[in-house]
Structures are given as structure tokens and as C-alpha cells.
Amino acid sequence: MELPFEYGELVKQAQFINRKEERKRLAQNLKGGLNTTLISPRRWGKSSLVNQVALDVESRKTRFCFIDLYQIESEAEFYQALSREVIKVTATKMEEWVKLARLFLGKLRPNFSFGVDPLNDFEISLDYGQLEVAFQEVLDLPEKIAKEKNIRMVICVDEFQNLAKFNNPLLFQQRLRSSWQHHKNVSYCLYGSKKHMMMDIFQNKQMPFYKFGDIMFLEKINTAHWTSFICKQFEITKKKIEVQLAEEIVSTVKNQSYYVQQLAHLVWVRTPKNATRDVFLQGVSDLLKQNNMFFSREMELLSPTQIRFLKALSNGVENFHRKEILKEYNLGSSSNVTRIKGALEKKEIIDTLVPKIEFLDPVFELWFTTKYLNK
Ligand SMILES: Nc1ncnc2c1ncn2[C@@H]1O[C@H](COP(=O)(O)OP(=O)(O)OP(=O)(O)O)[C@@H](O)[C@H]1O
Ligand SMILES: [Mg+2]
Structure with a gap:
């Protein structure tokens, strides 16, 4: 049996609740070529939203490509990841990958290495020595492929503020901006959780990404939506929880998405048939215990x-x-x-x-x- 509450993974489809307005707005933006920045504190649901919108919008004519700056340490690694992901989602055959790379990344002398599953798993290596002069080729790759194949590409960059750890973040932003602003067939969706840093990148007049596109501040999912979701998830697993108790779960963690799911799970696990206040209090105590070590370290x-x-x-x-x-x-x-x-x-x-x-x-x-x- 699948568990009724999920946390830690991206949620989608039936598990993805509400966000109707945001889902529509983001889908429209990205389909229509309006670059969009999405900002919210950690674990409110940015990645899930972008992922869900990709599922809503993706088609043969619109391809999504995901890059997470969390795992990328340098500008060169970013170019490598961007080339790999763009090529992966726009071509299906080995020969075509190689052809596209040779055609559009010629100056960077691309080399391929294939993994255990050569149809899905490959790495592309670029000539690092050439990157300083030919990075433009990588930045323009999505636009060129989109044009060639008559498709729209959507490039989603998660934890965008992490570019701060690159050697020269300002120069990097200038490079991205001056190339991306000419792209007609590519939309960019840039999101991140460090509000201060994100706002400095996108709302500071002196910075390259000022007025890059639409800025969305993700809000919390409201109590009514959470409550009916919690009651429903109990019900389909043949358990019961009163609306009032479900509301308490939501208010205890101030509607923060990850914790609502986590606390609901903790209460659900301990409930044989009918959720009680006692079980709820035990759930809260579990939640605090599970986080105790982490918070103690933070206090130090x-x-x-x-x-x-x-x-x-x-x-x-x-x-x-x-x-x-x-x-x-x-x-x-x-x-x-x-x-x-x-x-x-x-x-x-x-x-x-x-x-x-x-x-x-x-x-x-x-x-x-x-x-x-x-x-
Ligand atoms: N629309 C939603 N419906 C139901 N649950 C959600 C929704 N959005 C987020 N969640 C819950 O919150 C958790 C965190 O969501 P997600 O990873 O999308 O947030 P995030 O803002 O990208 O977090 P981070 O800042 O850590 O990257 C999910 O695992 C899920 O439990
Ligand atoms: Mg995320």
C-alpha cells in the first residue's frame, strides 16, 4: 500500500494539492516565452510546482530540461550540465546526440562517454580550456536546437542563488543574461529558496537579472485545502480524523507544506482507526524529537x-x-x-x-x- 502522506520527495498529480492559480500562471508564462522567477522559503513547494507544471505542459513541441545548481560547483560544470541535459531531452538516439553536439558545440570539442544504459545515460565532456572563449556556444545551444527542431524549450534552474559560490558570480550572471535575453524559443524558469539572495539577483537595479521576467512569490497552501486533503487521505486508508484535529495539524506547523505532510504522517501512523488528541500530541512530540539533533546543532x-x-x-x-x-x-x-x-x-x-x-x-x-x- 502506498502511504497517504509524502514528504521529502516531489509530489505530483493526485498527491499535488491546490496551487491552481500558480500552476496556471507558471504554465502560461513558460508556454508563452515569459521568463519566470519563483521564490519561497525552503520546503514550501517550489520544485514540486515546477515539476507539476512540466507534467501539465510538456509535449512533443515543448521540452523541459532541469538543472539543479545545488550540485554544481563551478561555471564550467554548469555548462557541462546544461549541454548534457539539453541534448538529452531533445534527441532520442545516440547518433543524434553526437550530431547535435558536433553541430552546435564544435569549438568545445565535445566528447561522449556512455554509461550502463547508453540510451539514457551519457556524459558529455567539453574542452575546459576553450570554455572561457566559447561558453556562448553552450548558452545558445537550447535556442539553436529549439529553432532547428521547431520546438519550445523550457530550462528550469533550481537553487539558482547557488551561483554565488562560483568564482565570479557577477560575470556569470552577465553572460547568462546577455545571451538569454535574445532567446525567442526558450523560456527560463529560475527558482530558489534564499529569499534575500534571490531578491538581490532579481530586484536590484544594478544586477544583470533585474527585470528578467515575471517574479512569483509562492504562498503557503491555505488551511481549507490542507484540511480536506488530510481528511481524505485518512478516509481512503480506512481511518478517520475530525476536521478540527486536521486543522490543528496544519496550524501547528503554520501551513508549511513539508511539515504538514510529515506531521499528518506521524499522526496517521499512530492511528489504529480514529485519530485522537492524544495521538496528535504524540505526533507533535515525535516531530520535535526527530528534529532535535539538527536544531541543537543549529543552536551551537x-x-x-x-x-x-x-x-x-x-x-x-x-x-x-x-x-x-x-x-x-x-x-x-x-x-x-x-x-x-x-x-x-x-x-x-x-x-x-x-x-x-x-x-x-x-x-x-x-x-x-x-x-x-x-x-
Ligand atoms: N502542492 C503540494 N501538495 C502537497 N504537498 C506538497 C505540495 N507542495 C509541497 N508539498 C510538500 O512539501 C514537500 C517539499 O516540497 P518541495 O520539495 O517541492 O519544496 P521546495 O520549496 O522545492 O523545497 P526546497 O527549498 O527544500 O528545495 C514535499 O515533499 C511535499 O511533502
Ligand atoms: Mg526544491
């Missing part, structure tokens, strides 16, 4: 003042610069508070780009409150 990286700031935040403080607050929590000066905010934002502990500062991870917040404020 925080300074005592940063921890005091988080205590104030969990106590509901909104204006940290007030004299009494500075004193009560021993936060030093007002400019010190600004520094603390910046540091915690960088560590992805808090989000300051919202009306009210909040913890980014709702389970970390819960864990912190339980442990440090004995609530």
Missing part, C-alpha cells in the same frame, strides 16, 4: 545575544529597538539589534522581509519555545 552556531533575541521574538516582541526591550533582553544598542537581525536572516533562522519578523522554520520555533521558554 548562535551567540548568546542572538539567542536572547530569539527569546524576545518567541515572546511576541515586535519592536526590538524599544528601550525597555533592549534592556529586558540585554540586546545592547539599537544598532546591535540591526546586526543581530542581519545575522539571523543570513543564517535563515528568521525572515525580516515580512510585515512582522518571524521564524522561518515553524518547527524550530516550536522546539525553541518548548526548550528555552518552557512553554
Whole structure:
């Protein structure tokens, strides 16, 4: 039997809930050639959304190609991955791969090596020495193939902000932008979870990707959708949960997609037939236990003042610069508070780009409150 709740993997089709508007907007953008940037904190559902849209849109005439910058360490590796993936999704036969590569990547002297399954598994190696002068060939590869085959290509680049670890990120962005803006048959979908970095790349007038296309800030899936999904998943596995308890699952983790699925799973596993409050509380306790080691390690990286700031935040403080607050929590000066905010934002502990500062991870917040404020 398949488990009714999934987390850690991308969800699709029947397991993919709601996001109707975003799904439509992203599909329309990419079909129509409007480049799109998608931003949300970790684990809200970016990769699943793009993947689902690919399933909605993909056809013989529209090919999707995925690249994850998480695993790519340098500009040269990026070019290698881009060539490989573009060729893989646009041709089906070994001879054609080789032909396309020779035709469009000639200056880079492409070499192929084949894996155990030569029909799906190959690596292309480019002449690294030539890349500095001929990278343009790789960047234009999707456009040239799309034109030649009369198709549209959609290039999806996940964890885009990771380009920051390349040797010269600014030059790299300039190269991408100046080539990509001329592409008529390719749409680009660039997404990532480090909001600050993504916003700096796409919303800063001085940066090459300023006004690159549509920017979508993914929102959380609302409670009604989650609740009916949870109730339904219990029902089809011949178990039962009351709406109110399902709502509590959702609110405990503040609608964050990954955790809703995880907590629902923990409650479901412990439920013989009817979910009870007791089982729910055990589920929450499991969730905290499972994350305990990870969060403890995270705490070791925080300074005592940063921890005091988080205590104030969990106590509901909104204006940290007030004299009494500075004193009560021993936060030093007002400019010190600004520094603390910046540091915690960088560590992805808090989000300051919202009306009210909040913890980014709702389970970390819960864990912190339980442990440090004995609530
Ligand atoms: N539309 C959805 N319907 C149901 N569950 C979802 C949906 N979107 C996300 N999830 C849940 O959230 C989890 C994380 O989703 P996903 O990996 O797509 O997020 P992400 O934003 O790409 O995360 P990361 O920042 O870690 O790359 C999924 O494994 C799934 O459990
Ligand atoms: Mg992702």
C-alpha cells in the first residue's frame, strides 16, 4: 500500500494539492516565452510546482530540461550540465546526440562517454580550456536546437542563488543574461529558496537579472485545502480524523507544506482507526524529537545575544529597538539589534522581509519555545 502522506520527495498529480492559480500562471508564462522567477522559503513547494507544471505542459513541441545548481560547483560544470541535459531531452538516439553536439558545440570539442544504459545515460565532456572563449556556444545551444527542431524549450534552474559560490558570480550572471535575453524559443524558469539572495539577483537595479521576467512569490497552501486533503487521505486508508484535529495539524506547523505532510504522517501512523488528541500530541512530540539533533546543532552556531533575541521574538516582541526591550533582553544598542537581525536572516533562522519578523522554520520555533521558554 502506498502511504497517504509524502514528504521529502516531489509530489505530483493526485498527491499535488491546490496551487491552481500558480500552476496556471507558471504554465502560461513558460508556454508563452515569459521568463519566470519563483521564490519561497525552503520546503514550501517550489520544485514540486515546477515539476507539476512540466507534467501539465510538456509535449512533443515543448521540452523541459532541469538543472539543479545545488550540485554544481563551478561555471564550467554548469555548462557541462546544461549541454548534457539539453541534448538529452531533445534527441532520442545516440547518433543524434553526437550530431547535435558536433553541430552546435564544435569549438568545445565535445566528447561522449556512455554509461550502463547508453540510451539514457551519457556524459558529455567539453574542452575546459576553450570554455572561457566559447561558453556562448553552450548558452545558445537550447535556442539553436529549439529553432532547428521547431520546438519550445523550457530550462528550469533550481537553487539558482547557488551561483554565488562560483568564482565570479557577477560575470556569470552577465553572460547568462546577455545571451538569454535574445532567446525567442526558450523560456527560463529560475527558482530558489534564499529569499534575500534571490531578491538581490532579481530586484536590484544594478544586477544583470533585474527585470528578467515575471517574479512569483509562492504562498503557503491555505488551511481549507490542507484540511480536506488530510481528511481524505485518512478516509481512503480506512481511518478517520475530525476536521478540527486536521486543522490543528496544519496550524501547528503554520501551513508549511513539508511539515504538514510529515506531521499528518506521524499522526496517521499512530492511528489504529480514529485519530485522537492524544495521538496528535504524540505526533507533535515525535516531530520535535526527530528534529532535535539538527536544531541543537543549529543552536551551537548562535551567540548568546542572538539567542536572547530569539527569546524576545518567541515572546511576541515586535519592536526590538524599544528601550525597555533592549534592556529586558540585554540586546545592547539599537544598532546591535540591526546586526543581530542581519545575522539571523543570513543564517535563515528568521525572515525580516515580512510585515512582522518571524521564524522561518515553524518547527524550530516550536522546539525553541518548548526548550528555552518552557512553554
Ligand atoms: N502542492 C503540494 N501538495 C502537497 N504537498 C506538497 C505540495 N507542495 C509541497 N508539498 C510538500 O512539501 C514537500 C517539499 O516540497 P518541495 O520539495 O517541492 O519544496 P521546495 O520549496 O522545492 O523545497 P526546497 O527549498 O527544500 O528545495 C514535499 O515533499 C511535499 O511533502
Ligand atoms: Mg526544491
